[in-house]
Amino acid sequence: MAHPYADLLRDRHVRVLWAGLALSAVGGELYRVGAIWLATEAAGANAALLVTAQSAAILVVSLFGGPLAERFPRGPFLIATDLASAAACLAVVVSALSGGLDLPTLVVASVLLSAFGGLARPVFLSSLPALVGPERIRAVNGLFDGVVRVAQAAGPFLAAAALAAIPAVHLLSANAASFLVSAAAILTLGRRLEPTAVAPSASRPDLLRRLARGVHAANACPGVWAALLATAVRGGAYALGFTVAVPLLFAQSEGAGGLGAVALVFGAAAAAELLAGPVLVLGEPRRPLRRQFEGYVMIGLSLALVGAAAALPHSSRLPAMVAAAALMGVANAVAGLQMMTFFAARLASDDHAAVLRLRLVLVISAMMAASAMGPLFLRALGPATTTIGCGLLAAAGGLAGALSRPSRTLGPGFKPS
Structure with a gap:
């Protein structure tokens, strides 16, 4: 039998969208790695505040952007957010070339890109079932999640290589170009991302109910809240213990490898997640929701190992951190695939998008x-100890979810057994 991904990629529209997303995701990773490194060099431990600003932007659009996104056809809305993101990147490039790039400008650009991404991603993910049909939801989630993992694996290495040859600001130029490619790919699909059934205008809920749709949908589906809370704990732990603490650890250690070492650790996590995804999509565990929480426990323990490896002798420190990050990548694949399949299998299209926005609210609040x-914490404990503590907290959140009743009772297809 052919792999489910091969079947999906025979569809021209899936191929075009997949290719557009791939380039856009690589561009986003170039920006992400370069921005956090520039912020770390410029502000040390205060670079964490760049993540705070990005998180605040995503939180605001997650809370209040849903009703706005629902007013527009999905395809044109996604194209508009891509074009706006490209414009934000190019504005910073022009500013930098005319007078120099400073930290406030970098923060503003990051906030805008985070806001546009926070608006677009739930719409995009909840549109995939309309493109391929409900019988291929699991496979298409794995395929499109996989292309993001490819970008996360390649992005750090590409950023490190690019910075050796070009000014860092041109990472934003590459990101702008990738947004334009993504917009063109979505344009070719026409109305294929629109849901087949649209609620009549007479039954359209008022503003308050639309804002709270994700909460109502989560309340009505056992297991959703446990998944959302475990994801939030993991998000906060990952943001501080990995995204900020690991670059700071290398920036503060002379001879530790600089951005190249950061790229190895980040890239190992993403590459392992990428390689694990196509294998995991081939089978379904007997208790799929419990498997999701087992993934979160594994994420936390692996993150703690990344921090612990920093205490090793210099010659073995980086290899040990890379190995722990790779283990964390496999765990990310386990948890992520199960979560997205759970939501797609149990929630209708609009509720699915609303729960994804609710997930963003919780994750971004934690971040x-x-x-x-x-x-x-970074000044008081140091980056290594901070990473260990964050990992143990994420593992505890996953363990709590694994012991919950839905985790123990939902069987194949996330149905009660």
Whole structure:
């Protein structure tokens, strides 16, 4: 039998969208790695505040952007957010070439890109079932999640190589070009991302109910809240303990490898996640929701190992951190695939998008809180100990979810057994 991905990629529209997303995702990773490194060099532990600003932007659009996104056809809306993102990147490039790039400008650009991404991603993910049909939801989630993992694996290495040859600001130029490619790919699909059934205008809920749609949908589906809370804990721990603490660890250690070492650690996590995804999509565990929480436990323990490896002798420190990051990548694939399949299988299209926005609210709130306290913890404990503590907290959140009743009772297809 052919792999499910091969079947999907025979569809021209899936191929075009997949290719557009691939380039856009690589561009986003170039920006992400370059921005956090520039912020770390410029502000040390205060670089955590860049993540705080990005988190605040995503939180605002997650809370209030849903009703706005629902007013427009999905294809044109996604094209508009891509074009706006490209314009934001190019504006910073022009500013930098005319007078120099400073930290406030970098923060503004990051906030805008985070806001546009926070608006677009739930719409995009909840549109995939309309493109391929409900019988291929699991496979298409794995395929499109996989292309993001490819970008996360390649992005750090590409950023490190690019910075050796071009000014860092041109990472934003590449990101702008990738947004334009993504917009063109979506344009070719016409109305294929629109849901087949649209609620009549007479039954359209008022503003308050639309804002709270994700909460209502989560309340009505056992297991959703446990998944959302475990994801939030993991998000906060990852933002501070990995995204900020690992670059700071290498920036503060002379001879530790600089951005190249950061690229190896980040890239190992993403590459392992990428390689694990196509294998995991081939089978379904007997208790799929419990498997999701087992993934979160594994994420937390692996993150703690990344921090612990920093205490090893210099010759073995980087290899040990890379190995722990790779283990964390496999765990990310386990948890991520199960979560997206769970939501797609149990929630209708609009509820699916609303729960994804609710997930963003919770995850970004946790990231914002963790990164806002980052300068305090990083200065008091150091980056390595901060990473260990964040990992243990994420593991505890996953363990709580694994012991919940839905985790123990939902069987194949996330149906009660």
